[in-house]
Amino acid sequence: MLSAIPSAIGQVPASIDTLPPNAPVKRLSLSAGEMDVHLLGPDKPATKHFCAYDGEPFKIFRFERGTRLAVDFKNNLPDPTTVHWHGIRGPYLSDGVAPLTQDVIQPGGTFAYNVPLPDAGFYFFHPHCDETGQVGRGLFSLLIVDDAEERKVKFDAECFVVVKDWRLGDDGQWIAMSTDEGASTAGTFGTVRATNGSVTPPRVEVPAYGDARVRVIIADSTRVIDLGTDHDDAALIAVDGQALLPPQVLDNLPDGIWRMGPAMRADLQVRMPGPGEEVKIFDYRTSEPYLLTTLVAVDKGLKKTAFKPKALPASIAPMPDLAKTLPLEYLVQVSAGATIVSPPLPADDPLSKALVDSLCVGQKTHWAISRDSWSTDEALRxxxxxxQLATGSSYVVTCTNVTKHVHPMHLHGHVFKVLSSSKKKTMPQYLADTVLVEPNESVQFAFKAASGNWVFHCHILEHMDTGLMGWFRIA
Known part of the structure; x- marks a missing residue:
C-alpha cells in the first residue's frame, strides 16, 4: 500500500489511532457495486448503473462510540474507487485519499480499513476517487455513532432527510455528471430533485406533542440549501454530528434558516403540534420554498408541554487552545488554467504515473487554494x-473566498471550531468538519492538529476535481 507511493510525497508522518488497542472490534464486510433503481418512480424506467454499498441505496450503519471497525472492503464496481470516512477522526492511512494515503482499489480488488469511532454523531462515507461520477450515481452511506450519554436525551422519533439530486434524462438514464460550465462556476446541478432518493417528498409520522430528531444531510455534489421549517418550535441541536451548545431556536438564527452545502449535516429538534397537524421542512434557497419532508402528528397519548431545546452531550473531540493558536491564511480563488505555483511533474516521475493510474484527477484546472491547485489531466502535480504543521499544536485558519461562488470547505481527520465570519456577524460559534464560505467572505476556524497527511478541499465535487484541494503535512 503506502510503500508503493512515490517518495515525492515526502516524509511519511505517524498514522495515529484514536482509540486504545483494547477497544472492542466490529468486523464489517463492505462492498461497492452497481444495480438498477427506479429513481423516477415505480412506473418509470429503471436507472441502470446506480452505485451503492452492499446493494442498498442510502444504507444506514449504526455503531456504538468506542468501537473499532475492521472493514474488509471489496470493489465490485467496474472502475477504481476508495472509501473516505467523512468526519471520522481516525488514522490517516485509512482516510481513502489516493494516491496520498493509499493506492486506488482496482475493480475486483480489496482493502482493509481501520476505522475507529471515537466520537458520537452523524457521519457518512463515500469514495474519494471519481467522486463526481460515483457519488453522483448514489455511492454513499450514512454512519450514525451512538452513545449511552446521548441516549439519555430522549426523542420520540428520528427521521432522516437525505438531499440528493439526480442527473437523469427523460428515459431515466444518467447524463453527464459534469460540464465545463458547471465545474468552472457553481457546479453542474441535477435535473431531478429528490429527498431520500424519491422525487416525492417523504411523509413521516411522529407522535403529536412529541420531539422529533430530524437528521439532515446534503449528499448532493453541488446543491446548497437554506434549511428551515414552517413551525416555530424547532431548534438546531447539532452540526456535522457535533452538539451545538447551547442549541439555537431556528427562528433566532439569521433569516430563520441554517445554510448547508454538500457534505454538511444538521440535527434539528422539532416539537410536534396536535394530532392531524403537519410540520413541513423546506429548502428556502429557491424562488418558491422546496418541500423536503412533511412530519405528520399522530395521537400517541402525549400531553402538550412548553417547547425547550434539548442540549446534547458536549463533543469529546480534541479542542484547540484558543489562547495559544498559530495563524494560517488561505485564499479560495479561480485558477488561471495550469499556470500556478507548483510546476507540473515530469512525465517520467513515478508520482505522475501514480496520479494517472489513480484515475482520481479531473480533466481541467479551474480552481486554486492560494494560487496552487491539485492535479488534473492537463497539469499532473x-x-x-x-x-507543515506540528502535531498537537493549535491553529486558526482564515479562509477567504475571492470567487463569485460559494465553497463548502472540508478538512479531513479533524473536528474544528468555527469562530467567526466577516458576513454573518450573529452566527453562533460551532463545531464542524465542513464550513460554508460565501463569495467575498472570510471565515475563521480553529483546530488542534493531528498527525498525518490530510487534505483540505471544496466539497462541491467538481470544484475539488478541477483543482480546489490542498493538503497539510502534520508531524
Missing amino acids: LPPPLS
Whole structure:
C-alpha cells in the first residue's frame, strides 16, 4: 500500500489511532457495486448503473462510540474507487485519499480499513476517487455513532432527510455528471430533485406533542440549501454530528434558516403540534420554498408541554487552545488554467504515473487554494503542502473566498471550531468538519492538529476535481 507511493510525497508522518488497542472490534464486510433503481418512480424506467454499498441505496450503519471497525472492503464496481470516512477522526492511512494515503482499489480488488469511532454523531462515507461520477450515481452511506450519554436525551422519533439530486434524462438514464460550465462556476446541478432518493417528498409520522430528531444531510455534489421549517418550535441541536451548545431556536438564527452545502449535516429538534397537524421542512434557497419532508402528528397519548431545546452531550473531540493558536491564511480563488505555483511533474516521475493510474484527477484546472491547485489531466502535480504543521499544536485558519461562488470547505481527520465570519456577524460559534464560505467572505476556524497527511478541499465535487484541494503535512 503506502510503500508503493512515490517518495515525492515526502516524509511519511505517524498514522495515529484514536482509540486504545483494547477497544472492542466490529468486523464489517463492505462492498461497492452497481444495480438498477427506479429513481423516477415505480412506473418509470429503471436507472441502470446506480452505485451503492452492499446493494442498498442510502444504507444506514449504526455503531456504538468506542468501537473499532475492521472493514474488509471489496470493489465490485467496474472502475477504481476508495472509501473516505467523512468526519471520522481516525488514522490517516485509512482516510481513502489516493494516491496520498493509499493506492486506488482496482475493480475486483480489496482493502482493509481501520476505522475507529471515537466520537458520537452523524457521519457518512463515500469514495474519494471519481467522486463526481460515483457519488453522483448514489455511492454513499450514512454512519450514525451512538452513545449511552446521548441516549439519555430522549426523542420520540428520528427521521432522516437525505438531499440528493439526480442527473437523469427523460428515459431515466444518467447524463453527464459534469460540464465545463458547471465545474468552472457553481457546479453542474441535477435535473431531478429528490429527498431520500424519491422525487416525492417523504411523509413521516411522529407522535403529536412529541420531539422529533430530524437528521439532515446534503449528499448532493453541488446543491446548497437554506434549511428551515414552517413551525416555530424547532431548534438546531447539532452540526456535522457535533452538539451545538447551547442549541439555537431556528427562528433566532439569521433569516430563520441554517445554510448547508454538500457534505454538511444538521440535527434539528422539532416539537410536534396536535394530532392531524403537519410540520413541513423546506429548502428556502429557491424562488418558491422546496418541500423536503412533511412530519405528520399522530395521537400517541402525549400531553402538550412548553417547547425547550434539548442540549446534547458536549463533543469529546480534541479542542484547540484558543489562547495559544498559530495563524494560517488561505485564499479560495479561480485558477488561471495550469499556470500556478507548483510546476507540473515530469512525465517520467513515478508520482505522475501514480496520479494517472489513480484515475482520481479531473480533466481541467479551474480552481486554486492560494494560487496552487491539485492535479488534473492537463497539469499532473502533487502541490506542496499548504503548510507543515506540528502535531498537537493549535491553529486558526482564515479562509477567504475571492470567487463569485460559494465553497463548502472540508478538512479531513479533524473536528474544528468555527469562530467567526466577516458576513454573518450573529452566527453562533460551532463545531464542524465542513464550513460554508460565501463569495467575498472570510471565515475563521480553529483546530488542534493531528498527525498525518490530510487534505483540505471544496466539497462541491467538481470544484475539488478541477483543482480546489490542498493538503497539510502534520508531524
